[in-house]
Amino acid sequence: MxxxxxxxxxxxxxxxxxxxxxxxxxxxxxxxxxxxxxxxxxxxxxxxxxxxxxxxxxxxxxxxxxxxxxxxxxxxxxxxxxxxxxxxxxxxxGYLESDVAARLASPKINRPLPDVLSDRQADHLVTEPAQSDDSPESVRDVAMLELLYASGMRVAELCGLDTTDVDLARRTTRVTGKGNKQRTVPFGESAAAAIREWIDHARPELDHGDGGSALFLGSRGGRINPRQVRRVVEKSAAASGAGHVSPHDLRHSAATHMLEGGADLRVVQELLGHSSLQTTQIYTHVSAQRLKDVFSRAHPRA
Missing domain, CATH: 1.10.150 (DNA polymerase; domain 1)
Structure with missing residues (x-):
């Protein structure tokens, strides 16, 4: 055989x-x-x-x-x-003497502009969980949504935060992004107040010892995961009337609103953790398109 x-x-x-x-x-x-x-x-x-x-x-x-x-x-x-x-x-x-793919042409991709919430929609979305009840989960959800929108961080970065990463006095947090690169990201007083309420009063009720030093915990006490955060964002968006919104849409919205508020493009690049300025530049196109939309709706000669 x-x-x-x-x-x-x-x-x-x-x-x-x-x-x-x-x-x-x-x-x-x-x-x-x-x-x-x-x-x-x-x-x-x-x-x-x-x-x-x-x-x-x-x-x-x-x-x-x-x-x-x-x-x-x-x-x-x-x-x-x-x-x-x-x-x-x-x-x-040492496998190749020359980089044979260096001259390989890459097809151009027409990327659609990201969906962006209005200021009002974003405000309603991040505060919506507080309208339902005052459970530990609702307090946590407000803190997560406030921080996501304030910082523009990725959902995986949010889930990876430890309590020691957050400095409430300075209103900054240390974020570990792609490639384990760390950056310091500021956030506002609304996010600071929500995080303080979560850490001081609600987090201890969910802490069963399984979450270690994780900043945000799931209902069973372990470190919260991206899937749970996505559900929180989608539920809050639906309840607030914003429609279907993902955590990445909050990131897009944060970046666009910062640029519309006068932030420098390189500052936004640093806040978002983009390795290339080219990635951040899409938000300038979003801002320009939003300006055109407002003009066409509001100007009598549009």
Missing amino acids: STIQAERPSQLGEAIEDFAEHQRLVRGRSEATVRSYRSDLLDLARNVRTFDELTLNALRTWLAAAVTEGKSRATLARRTASARAFTSWAVRA
């Missing part, structure tokens, strides 16, 4: 695993980012098995095949980014 042996991993396949570990452990990439890199590159490795075969033409052929398969422009852009990250690492690791 013959034994079928498993196919031995290709040279490229083995290097991809090393690359994924480097991204996870050294660069501090999120698991979602590492999974995307690995999935894209293993798809490439189905036809390109060695570094000798990894050429600019081979990469273009791989992307052309994705077009034939009907892949979206967003998928093509992501695959291009994965290839560029991999070949850049491969040069530093």
Whole structure:
């Protein structure tokens, strides 16, 4: 009886695993980012098995095949980014003499402008839980919503906060963002009052010892998770009449309102934790579009 042996991993396949570990452990990439890199590159490795075969033409052929398969422009852009990250690492690791993906063109993606709440909608949304009851969960929800809107932080960053990260006297919090980069973010008196009420009076009622030093706790006492925060935002938005709103919509709204209030673009970049100013610049387009909308509604000669 013959034994079928498993196919031995290709040279490229083995290097991809090393690359994924480097991204996870050294660069501090999120698991979602590492999974995307690995999935894209293993798809490439189905036809390109060695570094000798990894050429600019081979990469273009791989992307052309994705077009034939009907892949979206967003998928093509992501695959291009994965290839560029991999070949850049491969040069530093000594696998390649030159960065073959450096000249790989990435398709332009027409990104829709993010949804932004009005000032009034945002105000109603963050205070809505206080209208229902005075339970520990409602006090917590107001504190979370106030902080999300005041700071523009990501929902995962909010969930990762510890009580020691918040300085109520200075009204600042230390936030750990993507790639484990830390930044200090200010917040206003409304958020400070809500957080103080949560820490002093409501948090002890939910603290069963499972949450450790977590700033925000779930109903069972452990550190709150992003899914729970999303439910809080969606429930508050629906109750306040704002429609469907996600935590990221609050982040978009915070950034847009800061720019409309006169904040410098680079300050907003720092507050949001964007590594590139180009990412932050989308909010200038949002502000301009909102100005046009107001003009068309309000000006008699519009």
